[in-house]
Amino acid sequence: MGRGRGSVNxxxxxxxxxxxxxxxxxxxxxxxxxxxxxTALLGLNGAGKTTxxxxxxxxxxxRQGTVRVLGRDLRREPEAALxxxxxxxxxxxxxxxxxxxxxxxYHGALYGLGAGExxxxxxxxxxxxxxxxxxSDTVRILSGGQKRRVELARALIHRPRxxxxxxxxxxxxPASRRDLLRHVxxxxxxxGLSVLWATxxxxxxxxxxxxxxxxxxxxxxxxxxxxxxxxxHLERAFLAATERAA
Ligand SMILES: Nc1ncnc2c1ncn2[C@@H]1O[C@H](COP(=O)(O)OP(=O)(O)OP(=O)(O)O)[C@@H](O)[C@H]1O
Numbered sequence: 001m002g003r004g005r006g007s008v009n010x011x012x013x014x015x016x017x018x019x020x021x022x023x024x025x026x027x028x029x030x031x032x033x034x035x036x037x038x039t040a041l042l043g044l045n046g047a048g049k050t051t052x053x054x055x056x057x058x059x060x061x062x063r064q065g066t067v068r069v070l071g072r073d074l075r076r077e078p079e080a081a082l083x084x085x086x087x088x089x090x091x092x093x094x095x096x097x098x099x100x101x102x103x104x105x106y107h108g109a110l111y112g113l114g115a116g117e118x119x120x121x122x123x124x125x126x127x128x129x130x131x132x133x134x135x136s137d138t139v140r141i142l143s144g145g146q147k148r149r150v151e152l153a154r155a156l157i158h159r160p161r162x163x164x165x166x167x168x169x170x171x172x173x174p175a176s177r178r179d180l181l182r183h184v185x186x187x188x189x190x191x192g193l194s195v196l197w198a199t200x201x202x203x204x205x206x207x208x209x210x211x212x213x214x215x216x217x218x219x220x221x222x223x224x225x226x227x228x229x230x231x232x233h234l235e236r237a238f239l240a241a242t243e244r245a246a
């Protein structure tokens with residue numbers, strides 16, 4: 001997952017550390033994502049995934065270490081870096097009392113899109129998410145899986161190059177989980193998006209994916225998932241590595 005020849009990494013994290021008071025949540029985290037790849041950020045509960053994504057998306061300010069999005073330094077050029085990123089948080093951030101259309105339109109406005117352009121892109125993204133007929137529905141009446149798809153559509157409305165998702169399948173049934181994962185993999189392939197997908201579920205990771213394995217705030221492995229588990233048993237290798245490092 002190093003720098004491809006002649007191309008800028010989609011994401012570069014170097015020497016990132018973070019603590020909450022005396023609790024050290026991340027220690028010297030470094031890895032990079034080549035453009036157009038699907039990378040799983042795999043870690044057990046409490047590994048530090050959300051903390052790491054909060055630093056990458058600038059919810060928290062990194063005091064130690066650097067983050068670059070397609071070459072843009074998050075500290076020096078926050079607006080440019082954030083404009084290149086789409087984010088789906090672990091907890092839903094849709095307004096349940098507004099319609100799907102209104103939720104997407106507000107997000108578009110945040111990124112400086114005009115009402116017409118926002119509406120056009122909202123239709124496009126919802127069509128791709130299989131929710132074309134739900135624009136006028138209040139978010140509250142959607143199922144959990146549909147809400148996730150709306151959040152994904154919203155994250156894409158400003159046409160980011162890097163999509164960051166924090167455990168997006170949590171709370172979904174197996175079929176919705178499979179469909180969401182498939183949808184994101186298709187988006188990556190079709191649009192050349194780079195994807196960072198945080199999860200604690202090894203079965204969401206494929207051999208051809210990039211893998212950043214986080215444990216107790218440290219990176220245990222960064223590279224192709226197939227190299228980490230050459231026999232294909234990723235979950236077994238994941239548990240063994242975390243037990244060794246316990
Ligand atoms: N706001 C906070 N204040 C204090 N400690 C925190 C805070 N947020 C996270 N932590 C601690 O930092 C560590 C990493 O938590 P984090 O939520 O980043 O892990 P995670 O890998 O996302 O876990 P999960 O899979 O359960 O969501 C944990 O020990 C957690 O208790």
